[in-house]
Amino acid sequence: MKKLLPVLIMLFLTGCNVRTLNPVSETGADQAFLIKLSFGIMMFVVAVVCVLFIIFTVKYHENDLNRKDIPKHEEGSRVLEILWTTIPFVLLAILAVPTVMYTFQASNTEAGSEDTLHVDVIAEQWNWTFAYENGKETHKELVLPVDREVVLHLKSTDVIHSFWVPRLIGKRDTIPGEENELKVTPDQTGTYQGKCAEFCGLGHTDMRFDTEVIPAEEFEEWLSEEK
Amino acid sequence: MEFSFNGKSVFVPTDVIAGWLSVLIITPIVLYIIIKNRYWSTILDYTTTTNHRKIGTLYILFSMLFFLRAGVDALFMRTQLLTPENEFWVFQGEKYNELFTTHGTMMIFFVATPILIGLMNVAVPLQIGANDLAFPYLNLVGFYLFLTGGTIFFLAFFFNAAPNMGWTAYAPLSTDSYTPGPNNNFYIFGLQVSGLGTIFAAINMMATIIRLRAPGLTLSRMPLFPWATLITSFLILIAFPVLAIALLLLQFDRLYDATFFLGELGHPVYWQHLFWIFGHPEVYIIALPAFGIFSDIISNFSRKNVFGYTSMVISLTLIGLLALMVWVHHMFTVGLGAFSNTFFAITSMLIAVPTGIKVFNWLFTMRRGVISMKAPMMFALGFIPTFVMGGVTGVMLSSAAADMQFHDSYFVVAHLHYVIIGSTILAAFAAIYYWYPIMTGKILDDTLGKWHFWLFLIGFHLTFFLQHLAGLDGMPRRVYEYTQEDGVWSYNFISSIGAYLMAVSMLFFLWNIIKTHRSGAKAGDDPWDGRTLEWSVPSPPPEHPFERMPVIDRRDMFWWSKINNKPLPVAKNPRPSPIARRTFQPMFLAGSLFILSFGFIYGWVWVQILGGILSLSTFVIRAFSDERTEAYKREEEENEQ
Numbered sequence A: 001m002k003k004l005l006p007v008l009i010m011l012f013l014t015g016c017n018v019r020t021l022n023p024v025s026e027t028g029a030d031q032a033f034l035i036k037l038s039f040g041i042m043m044f045v046v047a048v049v050c051v052l053f054i055i056f057t058v059k060y061h062e063n064d065l066n067r068k069d070i071p072k073h074e075e076g077s078r079v080l081e082i083l084w085t086t087i088p089f090v091l092l093a094i095l096a097v098p099t100v101m102y103t104f105q106a107s108n109t110e111a112g113s114e115d116t117l118h119v120d121v122i123a124e125q126w127n128w129t130f131a132y133e134n135g136k137e138t139h140k141e142l143v144l145p146v147d148r149e150v151v152l153h154l155k156s157t158d159v160i161h162s163f164w165v166p167r168l169i170g171k172r173d174t175i176p177g178e179e180n181e182l183k184v185t186p187d188q189t190g191t192y193q194g195k196c197a198e199f200c201g202l203g204h205t206d207m208r209f210d211t212e213v214i215p216a217e218e219f220e221e222w223l224s225e226e227k
Numbered sequence B: 001m002e003f004s005f006n007g008k009s010v011f012v013p014t015d016v017i018a019g020w021l022s023v024l025i026i027t028p029i030v031l032y033i034i035i036k037n038r039y040w041s042t043i044l045d046y047t048t049t050t051n052h053r054k055i056g057t058l059y060i061l062f063s064m065l066f067f068l069r070a071g072v073d074a075l076f077m078r079t080q081l082l083t084p085e086n087e088f089w090v091f092q093g094e095k096y097n098e099l100f101t102t103h104g105t106m107m108i109f110f111v112a113t114p115i116l117i118g119l120m121n122v123a124v125p126l127q128i129g130a131n132d133l134a135f136p137y138l139n140l141v142g143f144y145l146f147l148t149g150g151t152i153f154f155l156a157f158f159f160n161a162a163p164n165m166g167w168t169a170y171a172p173l174s175t176d177s178y179t180p181g182p183n184n185n186f187y188i189f190g191l192q193v194s195g196l197g198t199i200f201a202a203i204n205m206m207a208t209i210i211r212l213r214a215p216g217l218t219l220s221r222m223p224l225f226p227w228a229t230l231i232t233s234f235l236i237l238i239a240f241p242v243l244a245i246a247l248l249l250l251q252f253d254r255l256y257d258a259t260f261f262l263g264e265l266g267h268p269v270y271w272q273h274l275f276w277i278f279g280h281p282e283v284y285i286i287a288l289p290a291f292g293i294f295s296d297i298i299s300n301f302s303r304k305n306v307f308g309y310t311s312m313v314i315s316l317t318l319i320g321l322l323a324l325m326v327w328v329h330h331m332f333t334v335g336l337g338a339f340s341n342t343f344f345a346i347t348s349m350l351i352a353v354p355t356g357i358k359v360f361n362w363l364f365t366m367r368r369g370v371i372s373m374k375a376p377m378m379f380a381l382g383f384i385p386t387f388v389m390g391g392v393t394g395v396m397l398s399s400a401a402a403d404m405q406f407h408d409s410y411f412v413v414a415h416l417h418y419v420i421i422g423s424t425i426l427a428a429f430a431a432i433y434y435w436y437p438i439m440t441g442k443i444l445d446d447t448l449g450k451w452h453f454w455l456f457l458i459g460f461h462l463t464f465f466l467q468h469l470a471g472l473d474g475m476p477r478r479v480y481e482y483t484q485e486d487g488v489w490s491y492n493f494i495s496s497i498g499a500y501l502m503a504v505s506m507l508f509f510l511w512n513i514i515k516t517h518r519s520g521a522k523a524g525d526d527p528w529d530g531r532t533l534e535w536s537v538p539s540p541p542p543e544h545p546f547e548r549m550p551v552i553d554r555r556d557m558f559w560w561s562k563i564n565n566k567p568l569p570v571a572k573n574p575r576p577s578p579i580a581r582r583t584f585q586p587m588f589l590a591g592s593l594f595i596l597s598f599g600f601i602y603g604w605v606w607v608q609i610l611g612g613i614l615s616l617s618t619f620v621i622r623a624f625s626d627e628r629t630e631a632y633k634r635e636e637e638e639n640e641q
């Protein structure tokens, strides 16, 4: 059963449309890549441990032949110990390099050009407000144009919440008295679930919204529409 | 349900009524059993003695009771999440928030931590050839502080005031601006009182391990459970005071309108730093002793010494050190900046190296051994793959950019249960089966133990494995419902079934204990063909089992003395050692602190003053009394003769 697990996991990951692994932005794709990379490396580790585990428990299981045996004293093994100290370092390095890269990339939220769209995201118990530069405000939906860079300015008026659109980009907390930012360029039109990820009290579960990514012209039209 | 009382109508939710009803039913049954079997003297003996084994047994007993309570909370949660938009009983919204807060807090502070301290109490002195802990009186005080804290927290629900801010108590939600009322005060005082007890236990363990080892038992010959206990004690001594400070600041915010965690001067993120500077070491405080237990059990049931003993000790130490500098990995989404995120990402990844060393050493301890599949060993075997799966998702989480997706989702829920149940809870079960003869003189039934193990392990993986996927599919933690189109129904359904299976497995465990006490066979001495000193004494051990100190000149000395057919050499002179005495003082202190805490929780100043006076008077009483005087007098008289 233990051997089957990795296979099962792969089946699940490819079989279902798991939201975080089907990203619709480059940042989201980077994060999905990291998840898959770390998963791959770690499955190697799990496989090694499971194989050794099965071999040892099957082979050295107490039976009628060895019941009276007294195993030889074994202090340890220099070679083996060096091996399982250094190999993890190598594996971790493979993961650490892209981690550092993408972490720095994800925290660069400076607008790339004049054309960048800015949206204020204001979280409160238990509601989201999305305020556009022209003064337009929405609550239940965040509307974004496709293929255009957007910087989200995350704020909170009461407790800590967390802005999360799994298919678009990983979460970032909204903290009272502070402003956090996220930069993302959605590259596929569609409607994506958004959620509050940080527990914020009674209505936390219902603090949901939709992110609608629509073509640029439609977006301009929508933006100039009076509400 | 609405009641009219004195002309006023009072609303009491049905779950609270059910809680009181179950108390009304259970109390007479327990009383009946106690009276019928005349347990009074045993109860008096256990609740007032300073003997380490009895205190340890009490720790384990009460942790187990809290485990059942918090487990019931988990079952309610899983039932609420059984199907999309389910409405089970009252557990939506606030009541659900109370469930997961109680479940998390209780499992961490009143189950995982004290059950390990209980096991240390039972085993560590015997494993190092000490007659008792260095400070037996302090030990009993520590136990009563744990029991008082646990009881305060336990009672919150019965007053319809269970804490509801999550076990991490993030500010400013945890301040009185957003969660007014007594609810979260129960959290503060429950943890504050029991935390003090944990600190006392740590000091006691340190002093015992450093000062009271048998002659010749150098640190480099010590079994790994005492080693893990020693390092854990240092971690407790660093981490728990930080929690105490954080709780005190929160108390001032809540009760006296201070603004440490909100407003112009304060900052909510201060709480997160303080909490996780405590919280991450806490993870290792409950993991390291588990590692120690498994090292001893795997070695014992493979009939082989621990492979790579030195690297085992070094990696324990390294994990302990690294545990102190990774706390920000719980805060990757706070926005502390790329530099700090990557720094803490790397330090977190590094923990995988010493942990990996330990895993391979366990595996190679079994290699070329003779593995006897008894119940304790089954739990140890279940631990290895389970814990490795939790460990690798830990590495995945440490990748800061990827954590933006994992954080606060069911992926984290899955990870933390894999790690904590995988290590601490499996270790606690393994150790209970293993050391049961020491605690009670009887041995638990092996077949029932295996039923318990398999059902628990299968139930566990059913419950938590698919939660990884629910998290990756965008299910945040701490939500009481999900919709059909979220697509996480199948995961949640199977998860709930797994939780029921785990509950069934616990019935086997309870039945095993009842059966063993009714008709179980005496364990006899050294029932597992042990290697370490605790098996060199009768089960259960008498008080002062090492009146003649064994002299140790190698690791697993007891095993070698059996192999070579030579009795353990003993030292010529007995060593003066602590004496188990009877004392009611800690019980009195517990009552005083209980009153004091309720005074603060409900803001009753007169009760605070009363509780304060009573608590302080314990110090005065203690200053003028010494429960050992009698024994000293007797000794002196004997010397004069």
Ligand SMILES: [Cu+2]
Pocket: A161, A162, A196, A197, A198, A199, A200, A201, A203, A204, A205, A207
């Ligand atoms: Cu929320």
Ligand SMILES: [Cu+2]
Pocket: B279, B280, B283, B326, B327, B329, B330
């Ligand atoms: Cu941590």
